Amino acid sequence: MADRDAGLKGRLNRLAGRPGFQRLAARLPFVRGHVRREGEAIFDLVAGFVQSQALAALVELRVLHLLRDGAETASALAPRLGMEAGRAEILLRAGVAMGLLDLRGGRYRTSLRGAALIGVPGLEAMISHHEVLYRDLADPVAFFRGETKTELAGFWPYVLGGEGGATEAARYSALMAESQAMVAEETLDAVSLRGVGRLMDVGGGTGVFLEHAARRARGMTLALFDLPAVAEAARVRLAAAGLGERAAIHPGSFRDDPLPAGADAISLVRVLYDHDDATVAALLAKVRALLPPGGRVIVSEPMTGGPRPNVSGDIYFAIYCLAMRTGRARSAGEVAAFLERAGFDQITAHKPRRAFVTTVVEARVPQ
Numbered sequence: 579m580a581d582r583d584a585g586l587k588g589r590l591n592r593l594a595g596r597p598g599f600q601r602l603a604a605r606l607p608f609v610r611g612h613v614r615r616e617g618e619a620i621f622d623l624v625a626g627f628v629q630s631q632a633l634a635a636l637v638e639l640r641v642l643h644l645l646r647d648g649a650e651t652a653s654a655l656a657p658r659l660g661m662e663a664g665r666a667e668i669l670l671r672a673g674v675a676m677g678l679l680d681l682r683g684g685r686y687r688t689s690l691r692g693a694a695l696i697g698v699p700g701l702e703a704m705i706s707h708h709e710v711l712y713r714d715l716a717d718p719v720a721f722f723r724g725e726t727k728t729e730l731a732g733f734w735p736y737v738l739g740g741e742g743g744a745t746e747a748a749r750y751s752a753l754m755a756e757s758q759a760m761v762a763e764e765t766l767d768a769v770s771l772r773g774v775g776r777l778m779d780v781g782g783g784t785g786v787f788l789e790h791a792a793r794r795a796r797g798m799t800l801a802l803f804d805l806p807a808v809a810e811a812a813r814v815r816l817a818a819a820g821l822g823e824r825a826a827i828h829p830g831s832f833r834d835d836p837l838p839a840g841a842d843a844i845s846l847v848r849v850l851y852d853h854d855d856a857t858v859a860a861l862l863a864k865v866r867a868l869l870p871p872g873g874r875v876i877v878s879e880p881m882t883g884g885p886r887p888n889v890s891g892d893i894y895f896a897i898y899c900l901a902m903r904t905g906r907a908r909s910a911g912e913v914a915a916f917l918e919r920a921g922f923d924q925i926t927a928h929k930p931r932r933a934f935v936t937t938v939v940e941a942r943v944p945q
């Protein structure tokens with residue numbers, strides 16, 4: 579049966595590949611809508627990089643900010659963009675095609691989508707730092723063969739064991755902390771903290787997740803474990819947020835140091851995908867050994883689609899992790915398997931609401 583299906587699919591693929599067939603199908607009443615959508619989808623793939631670079635230019639030139647409160651013609655805006663009117667027109671029209679600008683009567687204005695984009699904390703910084711990733715991808719075949727010495731690997735030196743100093747920590751903080759609020763809310767919507775006495779966030783960054791968790795479970799105490807330079811930034815931030823008393827800060831490396839005891843729930847938010855399988859297995863074993871019976875672990879990070887690859891997980895995050903060269907994006911099923919091998923049970927992979935933000939898998943220590 580499988581062979582017959584494969585044979586049929588093969589024949590259909592050969593048919594679909596014939597130019598004459600495409601022209602014919604585009605005229606047939608029941609299939610022409612499908613053919614047009616497929617054509618558009620193929621063209622989106624072809625144009626992807628051009629679109630991303632036009633987006634980067636719009637962000638770098640702050641066009642969505644400039645046009646948020648009032649409409650302008652291309653020639654009025656051009657001097658502020660440092661380009662001649664004709665070129666500005668092309669950039670602005672690209673923005674309209676992306677749905678980020680509206681065009682009416684020859685004047686451009688930021689659209690609702692454009693306003694939403696600049697309203698997402700950290701998103702513009704993320705778009706800007708893609709220049710590093712795109713340089714790494716300049717020779718895509720060499721990249722996939724592992725022949726490229728990627729720049730992105732140096733962009734996040736903290737991942738390699740904390741040799742990054744204060745500058746790297748600050749750079750990390752700006753980019754990570756801004757997006758962490760969204761990841762925190764998404765995570766906390768998926769899990770319940772009922773019954774948790776002490777939550778420890780391992781690799782907790784500057785403490786944004788703990789701050790959000792603290793608001794949802796008022797009686798819960800907090801602990802954050804991270805590399806020294808980052809932990810110091812967390813101490814300052816959490817004190818400023820009025821959580822200095824409630825949150826214990828533990829500097830250290832989960833590779834080399836013991837994790838502090840006392841938590842009955844441990845969260846790992848955007849931590850595992852930075853690390854190879856051996857480090858992940860060792861970290862989860864540490865977490866498991868530390869938690870009491872019934873204690874829970876919460877893993878939250880962007881994941882691949884497993885048997886159903888998707889754009890955010892299997893294109894963006896998987897390739898980003900490949901460029902970082904330290905870890906890999908995993909599916910919820912793979913994370914669950916790591917948790918099972920570490921000795922957890924009641925493993926639940928929550929259906930992601932926005933997989934491009936995060937996916938959450940939680941598990942318990944057997945009673």
Ligand SMILES: C[S@@+](CC[C@H](N)C(=O)[O-])C[C@H]1O[C@@H](n2cnc3c(N)ncnc32)[C@H](O)[C@@H]1O
Binds near residue numbers: 736738852
């Ligand atoms: C991608 S960031 C995520 C931070 C935060 N959880 C978030 O979602 O914004 C990974 C975090 O793991 C920390 N980290 C990396 N290696 C570590 C190690 N060996 N021990 C402790 N923390 C580590 C980094 O310093 C960083 O704060």
